[in-house]
Amino acid sequence: MGADSGSGGGGFNGGRETGPRCIGIVGPFGSGKTTLLEALLARTGAIQRQGTIAAGNTVGDGAPEARAHSMSVEVNIAEAAYLGERITFLDCPGAVDFLGESAGVLPGIDLAVVVVEADEKKVAALQVILKQLEDHGIPHVLFLNKIDKASLRMREVLQMLQPASSVPLVLRQIPIWSEGVATGYIDLALERAHVYREQAESEVIEIPGEEVAREIEARFSMLETLADHDDVLMEALLEDTAPERERVFADLSGEMREGMILPVLFGSAEHGHGIGRLLKAIRHEAPGIGATAARLGLEERGDTVLQILKTVHTLHAGKLSVARVLAGSVGDADTLQRADGSPARVSGLYTVMGQQALKCDRAEVGDTVALGKLEGVLTGETLGLLHPAPQLAPLAPAQPVLALAVRPKERRDEVKLTSALAKLVEEDPSLVVTQLQDATETLVEGQGEMHLRVALERLTGKYGLSVETGDPAVPYRETIRATAAVRSRYKKQSGGHGQFGDVALEIRPLGRGDGFVFTDTITGGVVPKQYISAVRAGVEEALQRGTLGFPTVDLAVTLTDGSYHSVDSSDQAFRMAAIQAMREGLPMCKPVLLEPVHEVTVYCPSDATARINGIVSARRGQLLGFDARAGWPGWDEVRAMMPEAEIGGLIIELRSATAGVASYSKRFDHLAELGGKAADQVLARHGRKAA
Template identity: 45%
Template sequence: MPDRVASPRVAALVGPYLSGKTSLLESLLMACGAIHRKGRVEDQNTVGDASPEARERSMTIEINVVEADYLGDRWTFLDCPGSVEFQQDAVNALMVADVAVVVCDPDPARVRMAMPLLKFLDQRAIPHMIFINKVETAQVTLRELMEAMQEVSDRPLVLREIPIREDGKVTGYVDLVSERAYRYKPGERSDLIHLPEQVKDRELEARQELLESLADTNDTMLEEILEDIVPAKDEIYDTLTKDLAEDRVVPVFFGGALEDNGVVRLLKALRHETPSVDETLERRLVDSGASAPLVQVFKTVHAAHTGKMSLARVWRGPVKDGAQVGGEKIAGLFTLTSPGQPAKASEAPTGAVVGLGKLEGINTGHLLDAKGTLETDWPTPPTPLAALAVRPAKHGDDVKLSGALARLCEEDRGLKMEQNAETNELLLWGQGDIHLQVALARLARQYNVEVQSEKPLVPYQETIKKRTQQQGRFKRQTGGHGQFGDVHLEIGPLSRGAGFAFHDKITGGVVPRQYIPAVEQGVREWSRQGPLGFPVVDFEVTLYDGSFHTVDSSEQAFKTAAQMAMREGIQACAPVLLEPILKVEISVPNDATSKAQRALSTRRGQILGFDQKEGWDGWDVVHGMLPQSEMHDLIVEIRSSTMGVGTFSWTFDHLQELSGRDAEQVVERRRAMLENG
């Protein structure tokens, strides 16, 4: 089997939540000799997931970057979050990886959880292998599991080994290319054994299936199989390597990370078959003909001891400390031997993953050469699905909070900060409740900003349904100059979405020209809070008559008169509450389509229909309209009914009248809130 190039390569460990990626990382590092004692997630002593937030929840919440050597080859392992709420970090890591190892459970019912990830890998043609972890707990045969997994993979799965079972337990495996058999030794390298008689027939059958899959991409091998010629092992390995690099097939391995079973076999496959950095760069369609350094940022972090650090893959090196990238000078070059413990370095070679210090104008996804930022096809951040209104617990921390949130959103592109103009709230948007709670915990620990959070206000508005005329007369005598303004207004409704219109129909100078803008300004200021307590929209006001005093009239007097006319006349206009309606598209496996429809209907939503999700076999997109007030826990229900893979997108569509008891409750809550300040 020929060796791949020895330049540093990057493998991303990805997969559904609880599949065991962090345990696999421990086992890989142990096999590489990078650590001498394995940690356990439940003991909170693993190399990855070192942050307090990760350990409190026993889950990966950000990329763990770890370097190791295996048989003279340099590797960077990117252990990625499995929870769908933190998937943006996994996407970022995959964009700079040479290969992905998709870690899965040996449970057909949970296989579906890997489908969105596998779909992304195939859409981007990212080479990937599957490692079926916890095989010792499997309740089904490997054949049944492979059939279930093939249903969620666009690429053909190629089984690379078959299990050896004794007394119903997996005790070893047979490599289908070398046709060698091995027995597991927990915590040690597997023993080479004779091929057991009871697996010979299965081995021949599985090997033939392997060869037939490879023959689909290799005409020479196809001819050999048709002529009953056994392909040479080197030819099989070469075809597997080529097909992996081109994302034509997906090799499948299995084992148990907790007992180190099958991990060395996985490492050997990575070593011999993972594409080089040059091949990855070519796959990414980046011009590699130039010789100048080229790096790409895939993660931004802010740390107390280093400030801003950009984690980057070196596509072309060497990159030296103090060099120019993206038009800025590198203020510190760091290697990443273990998470959270960067070490100073003078230069980094092609293929390495490094930390670049204090590139203030550089963000995640930026592709940098010495002169500036180049165009790239970096994925767009996901639509935010849940929000919290946040405010500082300490008076005067507003600026500190805004700065800390901006840095959090720079680190995690799945987060978004918004100053809502309609409710005047500072909103933190994320991918779910856990995502937001982790962000708040990091605000407190990392930036020393304690916050109070609550469910965001719904930006209700109000409008009118009838037309009326109303005089507003303001007169005040104060001993010297008094105040006098007199206006006659016609107030009427406009079509939905029209906003506000002001018309001037004054003739004969009954209201001097210099006071007319004040009348409009008075109406606009009044409309910020109507009789129901919300901004008033979709109405028009016509100034058609009035009077003035040559001495006592002023802009302020006419503004006040206009506001008096609006307050007195609005009740005759039949004010009505408007609630924002969102257009939503819920993406789910088709066996959950009815559940998605029910989620809409039970939330006062309108179902518009559904159709097949383009490019996704067995998935539907449900289209509907949903009141914004009913959105807050929609993602929880969708995920709970789809094993976490369902999602939705939304956009504001229109305002719609709300009446009856629902409207009364909204108005009552609003009045109570205003009374309480």
């Protein structure tokens, strides 16, 4: 920021642009985000009384799965108005399993309120969330919740939380303590003291005499940090001149919006403390829709543009696409255009309040609304009205870390299950559904144990499906270690034309990863050319289920000889002869079991690296080494080769060892021989024995 940029508010007119605000509420699991949403709604008069998680009467977390687990499992949406300005709040889940819910929402918000408490165990989770915001350039402030239960002094709290942020934490307030309890605060920008009142606006008082020295010291520390980016303010501090209050506020908001500082407010959502101050910060300091559209790369155009933030399938209204209007306006029955120019007609326009959708006629720039029945439109898409809109914030493919095989209890429900899973994936793109042809399995992959549990509960509760689950089948293969020559004749006589095919095959092993090679050395037409392709088809069919019961790979088969009958030979006969020959020959070739091995990279806080190494080694992982994780201070990447059979459930152990924040990525690397007791166990499970 230049010398004069602080007073100008970063070119956004102090953030006070025309149009409603859209505010994300994010933070680690259990920090009180849903309670904060309830407090904000109660303070603005959007609801008459603040509900509680325990009573199950909050606007947020209204889904049955959220109520059952006492945790947010999806983005909660609510509308409010404060001092004449409308605000949409998007309360995002904090558990790492459900962070994918935020991926589509965050690009469209103006400001994120990061809710955290003074708990050292949650610093790593806070870093994950802050990194997500920083990477997207989303302005954010930190709300230190549960100040009434804090046991540390504010300076100690900031020292504890600072490693989670790449920019300085700047304290906007200091608490007024009485017998170890925070009874109010001093606003360092306004130099004004406030006393908390239960579920009401705080009362302004004179700064207590015993707090004056603390206030002066804390204010100077705040101004010093701001002055790092404002030469005029720095000069005022050096000359011991009191800076203009307007300049201080402009620096606080401007440097926050430009990602130079992270302002810290505090309070208690449960008791309604600090809520008014937070609302004022949102109203006066959050960027407006113009800044958000610019951040997304939207250029000026005389057209309506909407960003799809979330998709919801409701039982009564059908599919709803929650969207932020970045430019122009949209009305019911308007026809929008997707990026490829295909149409999407709006059938119903709604504002959202928790689980309720309230019909409206039109949405203007800045509004966050739900659009009815935009068939085919997905979360992350950008839509235009007059012309196709550029894709501003497409969703990155989800990287699942846990999988379940799912099948309906009743076979007649297979089509219903496919439809329900498609809707779940539309609602939550961090779920991945894969149909495995080889194993005839449907896999549901997600971001953790709770993520998949909630998905299954929705299948049962929302869609009325009874399903069975199991561990996904490991795609074992088998290969051979020896060469064999075999001859087989298929002969069948059943009246009329018979069946006759005679083949001689040589089977030999190839190198790992070389696949399957078929050749022939036929001379003299002992096997006519028109039947050679049938021989190959028979060989390939036999390889689908080898001696050990698994597909056979990395071998070569040569057709060396054979004979035919001018009347009885056919493609079918030679195919059957080849199948017989392979079934006789493969057991002679010393078959061996192969298991898939993946290169796995585990991402974890550095203080947990030793524990992660132990977990990987215990799962037959071959450690390749570890490095500092690029762009993640205090984190490591642990690399290893690990059998696929050991990866199932890995994420549960990793998160248990890292306060719930570790993750991993994997890619298939190679097939490796599996012998001894481990191979015997696999074969026993599959009801086969090695030859």
